[in-house]
Amino acid sequence: xxxxxxxxxxxxxxxxxxxxxxxxxxxxxxxxxxxxxxxxxxxxxxxxxxxxxxxxxxxxxxxxxxxxxxxxxxxxxxxxxxxxxxxxxxxxxxxxxxxxxxxxxxxxxxxxxxxxxxxxxxxxxxxxxxxxxxxxxxxxxxxxxxxxxxxxxxxxxxxxxxxxxxxxxxxxxxxxxxxxxxxxx
Amino acid sequence: xxxxxxxxxxxxxxxxxxxxxxxxxxxxxxxxxxxxxxxxxxxxxxxxxxxxxxxxxxxxxxxxxxxxxxxxxxxxxxxxxxxxxxxxxxxxxxxxxxxxxxxxxxxxxxxxxxxxxxxxxxxxxxxxxxxxxxxxxxxxxxxxxxxxxxxxxxxxxxxxxxxxxxxxxxxxxxxxxxxxxxxxx
Numbered sequence: 001x002x003x004x005x006x007x008x009x010x011x012x013x014x015x016x017x018x019x020x021x022x023x024x025x026x027x028x029x030x031x032x033x034x035x036x037x038x039x040x041x042x043x044x045x046x047x048x049x050x051x052x053x054x055x056x057x058x059x060x061x062x063x064x065x066x067x068x069x070x071x072x073x074x075x076x077x078x079x080x081x082x083x084x085x086x087x088x089x090x091x092x093x094x095x096x097x098x099x100x101x102x103x104x105x106x107x108x109x110x111x112x113x114x115x116x117x118x119x120x121x122x123x124x125x126x127x128x129x130x131x132x133x134x135x136x137x138x139x140x141x142x143x144x145x146x147x148x149x150x151x152x153x154x155x156x157x158x159x160x161x162x163x164x165x166x167x168x169x170x171x172x173x174x175x176x177x178x179x180x181x182x183x184x185x
Numbered sequence: 186x187x188x189x190x191x192x193x194x195x196x197x198x199x200x201x202x203x204x205x206x207x208x209x210x211x212x213x214x215x216x217x218x219x220x221x222x223x224x225x226x227x228x229x230x231x232x233x234x235x236x237x238x239x240x241x242x243x244x245x246x247x248x249x250x251x252x253x254x255x256x257x258x259x260x261x262x263x264x265x266x267x268x269x270x271x272x273x274x275x276x277x278x279x280x281x282x283x284x285x286x287x288x289x290x291x292x293x294x295x296x297x298x299x300x301x302x303x304x305x306x307x308x309x310x311x312x313x314x315x316x317x318x319x320x321x322x323x324x325x326x327x328x329x330x331x332x333x334x335x336x337x338x339x340x341x342x343x344x345x346x347x348x349x350x351x352x353x354x355x356x357x358x359x360x361x362x363x364x365x366x367x368x369x370x
Contacts, residue, residue, distance in 0.1 A: 012353040018223050022350065028217040032210055033343070038203050138360040148357035149365070155351035156367035158218070159344040165207065166340035168197040172333035175323040180334070182341035185370065 058092030
């Protein structure tokens with residue numbers, strides 16, 4: 001292993017180009033992971049009231065429409081009321097109606113590209129990244145924190161998607177279950 | 186949501202075509218997620234003695250060389266000694282030496298394609314999937330369990346990769362940390 005690899009890493013500071021590098025990859029990651037899979041994988045869940053890969057992709061689509069960029073816009077405008085509209089974490093359960101997974105993956109790619117174009121067009125400064133809005137439950141949050149959360153939220157749902165799929169083989173792996181911590185998460 | 190989506194799923198039985206559908210996607214998933222990212226992401230870890238995305242890809246490369254298909258071969262041969270060679274979970278720490286992430290991603294794609302060609306060439310029957318080998322620690326395991334474990338192992342490391350990356354923003358997200366369970370895993 002070359003010396004530059006594997007060094008213990010402290011938490012990263014937020015860096016806009018590094019954040020965008022992740023955000024622009026997410027639609028392709030989910031397409032690579034899910035596109036064309038049998039529905040046994042796409043509709044698998046971790047049990048009652050948990051999300052399938054199909055539901056997760058719908059959730060990300062909804063976030064592109066209503067969460068990240070609209071909230072960034074509220075912060076940047078610095079109007080008298082900087083409170084965000086509460087986010088509906090279950091909207092995809094009706095908004096995805098009638099759509100195939102392929103439709104949702106296409107929609108995610110299209111919306112994400114448009115949102116990243118909006119973000120790039122803002123040419124954000126450090127001062128702007130430090131501006132705050134008001135989260136309905138969490139209180140004051142900065143634009144920098146909002147954008148970092150967009151990234152971590154993407155990655156969390158990629159991890160969740162892979163975990164939901166892995167767990168479908170929790171019995172099929174037999175004794176190997178002991179070596180696969182993902183199956184107990 | 187159409188009625189066919191989101192139905193609670195019991196554990197899936199192992200099905201060879203469905204397993205192969207996941208196995209053939211993994212190299213592209215990791216390429217989509219990691220290729221071209223700044224090294225701050227590639228070399229990030231969860232702390233001392235934990236693995237970066239770079240180390241994880243090297244681990245998967247090593248598995249293609251020494252684990253899944255060689256062990257399947259031992260089971261299929263049904264020779265007098267069906268004990269597997271113990272698997273070195275740290276081999277990538279020296280085997281990846283001098284290789285870039287791009288090298289490892291290419292190697293993974295090439296080895297995986299060759300291994301899936303070998304698997305397809307075997308045209309496995311249900312009787313063969315029920316044959317057993319001897320795991321050095323777990324005892325008797327079947328070919329079906331080995332192949333299911335290959336799939337779950339892939340998905341576990343995809344989830345791990347996304348989790349390691351997400352955690353780099355554990356401080357940058359500020360108060361949103363409370364809403365991102367991935368950051369506490």
